[in-house]
Amino acid sequence: MLDMTRPEPLRSPLLDAAHAEGVRHGFFTRIGGISEGIYSNLNVGLGSGDSGDSVRENRRRVAHWMVVPAEKLCTLHQCHSADVVVIEEPLGETRPKADAMVTQQPGLAIGVLTADCGPVLFADAQARVVGAAHAGWKGALTGVLENTIVAMERLGAERARIVAVLGPAISQDNYEVGPEFQERFLAADTGNARFFRASTRPGHSCFDLGGYTMERLARAGVGAEMLGHCTYADADRFYSYRRATHRGETDYGRQISAICLEDL
Template identity: 50%
Template sequence: MVELLRAASLQEVPHGFAGRGGGVSTGVHAGLNVGLGSEDERDAILRNRDLARDALLPGATLVTARQVHSPDVVTVTGPIAEADRPAADAMVTDRPGLVLGILTADCVPILLADREAGVVGAAHAGWKGAMAGVTDRSVAAMEKLGARRDRIVAAIGPCIGRASYEVTLDFARSFEEQDGENSRFFTAGREGHCQFDIAAYVAARIAGAGVERIEMLDQDTYSQPERFFSYRRACHLGEPSYGRQISMIAVR
């Protein structure tokens, strides 16, 4: 059974944050691995993508991008073949029947919707994309389709939590140089390191773009191996590959 976590703020909008539960993959990818870039069996990945889509909107068309840790956003107007997936880290649409899917394995998945305008968006925010403004550009792209910033609702799904995300002081300094107030997203860690609350940073960026309603599911991917895939956990365990989970949203 595919489990989809829902955001209370998006209940009227078809959406869901999937974990690794369900699916047909085995081994280190066991469960609902949807990552075409993983070392998993291709047939299993494609079957998992179908299962995820059908758990949300049976018979709809799943659209994903070739994520490259950029701030780039594409406006989706129809189905996109796998071979033609654009290099981008966010998508927006106002077309019913299309399911926008973002893949993550510690990075931050963001689902956005303006119900009244019938416009939705999905964004993948690793630290590079978040810092470069992928959420700002997502909101702007939704606005071009008729959404209003004061009506957009955002939900931040499962991602690596502050307690699990150790970074260097130099890493933190780069954020503080961008904006001195970013120091609030870092707390003391072991010598030469600190802990980064990337979900809170992303939420602040979304709020800074004019979005007033932001919900955080507060689920740490690293510390829940039975529920979520995690790139950092796989690296720490010396595993040869890792799975990706999917977060989806569509226009009703």
């Protein structure tokens, strides 16, 4: 039985292998927080309409699991860009506008918030460099994954050693898009047609965000895996922007995926 009173994040075997080198990670679900209503339970979205006190307590619980003080849980003002920032100290109240970050500083947990987009955590355990990227369709299409890898290399990581894991995101079965969406991807690369399949609605298709993300990571030359959980389909464990929209809800919560370097 799930313990609803504390966070129990999902883990990646690929990143767990890096734990011996002091890399800690978690793909947190909505379980283990104090938020109520449409935000229940572990909503960490500072930009949501949830109670600020509840969000801060939820973030404190995430930080506690990551074994860092609450002020050292670093998140961004995400804007669906391909921009990456280097984090060297706690961010405080200032959240840079970007969608990925990298660090080589022990004791800083870097995290990305999602509610259907893909959270991707990166690590080069030997170089002790980690990264986190918010990869929605726009960020993935415009290069946020590759930019994160380059930023890690600038801190001393080696591409051949980097591992990357895609956490819970919306599945192809639940990601229906219009023709203009598909046209963007085909304009970038006609081979992207394989990530679309016809939906039951004429003129529409279903997009495989997970498959597309994994393809971009493979082409970038890093080892990668996908956890395979669908945020839309599993309302008990995940927030979903699209599900909230389909239900006519006024807002939605955000889950966090975080990674940090432990002090050795």
